[in-house]
Amino acid sequence: MSSLFKKSSFREIEKNILKATTRDLVIFDVDYTLISPIDKILRPCGETYVEEWIKKYNLDKNNTFKEEIISIVLKERSVEVVNRSFIDLIENLKKRSIPVMALTAIATKKYGIISSMEDWRINDLLQLGYDFSTSWPKKVSLKEFYDGTKAEPVFKQGILFTDYLEKGDTLTNFLKKTSINPAKIYFVDDMEKHLKSVYNALKKMGICFKGFLYQYLYSKDKNLSIDIAKKQLEILYHNKKWISENNII
Numbered sequence: 001m002s003s004l005f006k007k008s009s010f011r012e013i014e015k016n017i018l019k020a021t022t023r024d025l026v027i028f029d030v031d032y033t034l035i036s037p038i039d040k041i042l043r044p045c046g047e048t049y050v051e052e053w054i055k056k057y058n059l060d061k062n063n064t065f066k067e068e069i070i071s072i073v074l075k076e077r078s079v080e081v082v083n084r085s086f087i088d089l090i091e092n093l094k095k096r097s098i099p100v101m102a103l104t105a106i107a108t109k110k111y112g113i114i115s116s117m118e119d120w121r122i123n124d125l126l127q128l129g130y131d132f133s134t135s136w137p138k139k140v141s142l143k144e145f146y147d148g149t150k151a152e153p154v155f156k157q158g159i160l161f162t163d164y165l166e167k168g169d170t171l172t173n174f175l176k177k178t179s180i181n182p183a184k185i186y187f188v189d190d191m192e193k194h195l196k197s198v199y200n201a202l203k204k205m206g207i208c209f210k211g212f213l214y215q216y217l218y219s220k221d222k223n224l225s226i227d228i229a230k231k232q233l234e235i236l237y238h239n240k241k242w243i244s245e246n247n248i249i
Contacts, residue, residue: 006192008212010085016210017089017186020098025182027171027198029189030104030121030159032217034086035128038078039245041229044190045221053233069236071112076242079124082217087129094134099182102132102159103167105194108152118156125159132158137178145173167194168201175205184208190215 020026028034032044040046053059059066081087093100102125107117114120125131140155151163153170155178162170167189175181185207189195195211202209228248235243 006213008188008214010083010214010216013188013212013214014085014089016212017093017188020093020184020186022097022099023183024098025180025185026093026098026100027103027185027187028086028090028100029187029191029194030102030125031106032082032190033188033214034082034102034130035079035124036082036217038080039232040221040224041232041245042073042077043221044218045224046229049224049226049229050233053230053237057237067112069112069240071114072240073236073242074111074120075114078244079128081128084129090130090132097135099135099180100132100158101136101155102130103162103171103187103189103198104159105162105164105167108154108161108163118154118159118161121161122157122159134158140174140177142170142173142177145177166197166201168197168199171198172201172205182207184210186210186212188212188214190217 017026036043041049054066059069090100104121106121109117111117136158137155138157142153142155143151146153146165151165153163153165153173154161155174160170160174185198185202187195187198187209189198189211190213192213195213199209199211225245228245231248232243232245235241
């Protein structure tokens with residue numbers, strides 16, 4: 001019977017996922033689940049202030065400039081592992097030949113000053129100890145499912161990039177394209193909307209689903225400095241440069 005877990009601890013997630021077999025598929029979200037920017041303004045606790053900053057400068061009306069400065073942040077910010085125990089869990093699964101992959105909603109192709117969002121994300125994960133490439137095909141394009149749109153979701157080195165599309169829809173198209181038919185899918189994400197998206201899509205395919213809402217980072221961040229955050233965003237807008245919170249005077 002399918003079940004959707006809410007606000008799970010790592011121990012609860014580990015206990016369940018270790019029950020997976022080689023007939024199953026284990027999937028992990030990336031941002032705020034496996035890795036996170038070190039700067040708190042770029043974490044969930046800073047989301048409201050970033051939205052206010054975007055409105056302040058009407059950035060949504062200048063998409064080219066917005067992409068450029070956001071890509072500058074992505075390229076220059078530092079990232080860290082949210083919970084190192086996930087690295088051990090993933091390695092455990094790989095040693096037992098249990099299929100494991102990542103699912104991220106970020107863009108594909110060129111974005112601002114970043115020539116390839118896929119390579120940028122893959123390198124971020126590899127540098128922190130996450131490697132999903134084992135036993136997966138190097139690259140699978142899903143563009144054929146989205147003719148008539150600008151979206152180009154792609155699967156590369158064990159990571160499925162949705163290019164801002166629904167995670168559930170993109171995942172099911174990936175399964176169809178690769179003829180993969182898991183008995184059960186385990187999925188860990190920090191956002192309930194993505195869990196619901198995958199749950200609903202898999203339900204239509206008759207695939208059992210175990211979802212885990214992991215929000216450790218949300219409860220951890222309590223000391224965002226508004227003054228420092230505002231300085232970071234103003235420097236970014238006026239100088240097209242990202243300064244870490246630790247280097248703001």
